[in-house]
Amino acid sequence: MKILLISLLLIFAPAIVTKAQDSRIQMSSLDHLVAKASQTIDVNIDERLIRISAKFLSNDDPDEKRVKELVNGIKGIYVKSFEFANDGEYSPADVESVRAQLRGPGWTRLVGVTSKKDGNLEVYLLLEGEKVGGMAVLHTDDRELTVVNIVGPVDLDKLAALDGHLGIPDLGIEKPKAKKDEQ
Amino acid sequence: MKTTRCKTFIAIVLFTFASTTVRAKDDDFKSVVKMIEDFYGVKHQGIPFLAKTGMKVATTAARIKGGQARRFAEAGSIKLAVFDDQDFDGDFTKFRTSLNGALNATWIPLIQTLSATTQDQNYVFLREAGDKFNVLVITITQRDATVVQVNLSRKNLALLLKDPEGTGKSITEEATIIDQE
Numbered sequence: 001m002k003i004l005l006i007s008l009l010l011i012f013a014p015a016i017v018t019k020a021q022d023s024r025i026q027m028s029s030l031d032h033l034v035a036k037a038s039q040t041i042d043v044n045i046d047e048r049l050i051r052i053s054a055k056f057l058s059n060d061d062p063d064e065k066r067v068k069e070l071v072n073g074i075k076g077i078y079v080k081s082f083e084f085a086n087d088g089e090y091s092p093a094d095v096e097s098v099r100a101q102l103r104g105p106g107w108t109r110l111v112g113v114t115s116k117k118d119g120n121l122e123v124y125l126l127l128e129g130e131k132v133g134g135m136a137v138l139h140t141d142d143r144e145l146t147v148v149n150i151v152g153p154v155d156l157d158k159l160a161a162l163d164g165h166l167g168i169p170d171l172g173i174e175k176p177k178a179k180k181d182e183q
Numbered sequence: 184m185k186t187t188r189c190k191t192f193i194a195i196v197l198f199t200f201a202s203t204t205v206r207a208k209d210d211d212f213k214s215v216v217k218m219i220e221d222f223y224g225v226k227h228q229g230i231p232f233l234a235k236t237g238m239k240v241a242t243t244a245a246r247i248k249g250g251q252a253r254r255f256a257e258a259g260s261i262k263l264a265v266f267d268d269q270d271f272d273g274d275f276t277k278f279r280t281s282l283n284g285a286l287n288a289t290w291i292p293l294i295q296t297l298s299a300t301t302q303d304q305n306y307v308f309l310r311e312a313g314d315k316f317n318v319l320v321i322t323i324t325q326r327d328a329t330v331v332q333v334n335l336s337r338k339n340l341a342l343l344l345k346d347p348e349g350t351g352k353s354i355t356e357e358a359t360i361i362d363q364e
Binding site for chain 2: 034037038039040043044046048049052056061063071
């Protein structure tokens with residue numbers, strides 16, 4: 001009986017893990033840019049770290065509470081950001097390696113989210129039914145390429161709150177303005 | 184009888200494995216220092232050496248080690264290796280790959296900032312150690328490098344998560360900055 005149970009766990013565990021990691025984007029194709037970039041930022045706040053913060057950070061201390069609230073419910077935050085000294089040091093193929101993943105099932109591009117910064121901002125949500133399973137932000141400029149991937153339930157309010165914190169570069173994210181008749 | 188032997192064997196294997204893992208974890212600071220020495224062909228200076236040469240860097244480090252003037256590091260928890268005024272010529276992307284390969288199994292690579300222009304490298308690794316947190320901060324520039332490992336409190340863990348890059352720099356500064364007093 002025990003052997004049967006262990007066998008079932010071994011069979012289904014990888015499937016469960018795969019399901020949970022669907023919103024994790026592969027960014028290793030960008031690693032070659034490290035050798036060219038004048039500034040590279042690589043942030044990995046994985047599930048282990050989020051578990052630690054949930055376990056140890058207190059609600060009594062304002063700093064600890066703020067961080068705890070920011071990561072609450074999230075399963076991972078991953079950032080790769082490159083700044084270059086000259087134009088054209090990264091190729092469209094580099095951006096495409098990320099964008100192609102965001103054309104996969106479940107991913108939807110949010111319209112109307114803009115940035116105070118120059119360049120092009122794209123925000124994508126991974127929808128699992130009515131729930132959000134993750135988010136990806138792609139910011140490109142002539143001399144900058146930034147990819148932010150948040151795994152787990154997240155919304156634009158939380159994204160805006162995370163902007164410039166936890167190692168995420170300040171992307172100047174502005175939410176879509178509500179139309180007057182919707183107010 | 185067979186079952187008892189089997190259990191004993193498993194216990195020995197588990198104990199041996201656990202001991203090896205703990206030893207490997209404990210040696211990570213030294214391993215990183217050795218890795219820098221081997222990769223770049225440089226030598227680190229210990230605090231006693233720095234003190235003899237009259238470098239002020241040693242004063243602050245020694246004080247923190249003794250429990251004074253600390254902000255981030257818990258008393259007695261600081262491990263520091265300084266590489267002063269030496270050449271750090273080498274492919275930093277290869278060094279980064281080796282470093283991550285050596286540490287990523289037991290440490291979380293919280294943030295890494297690198298520059299191909301200046302060759303500056305900053306790494307902040309974190310791991311849970313019982314009810315404490317170890318932070319390993321590695322900073323390499325063209326002429327200098329520091330490796331600092333400290334224990335963090337919960338409060339400082341929150342600061343580190345909130346601003347990993349800034350707090351990582353502060354930890355290194357705390358361990359090495361010239362004392363103004």
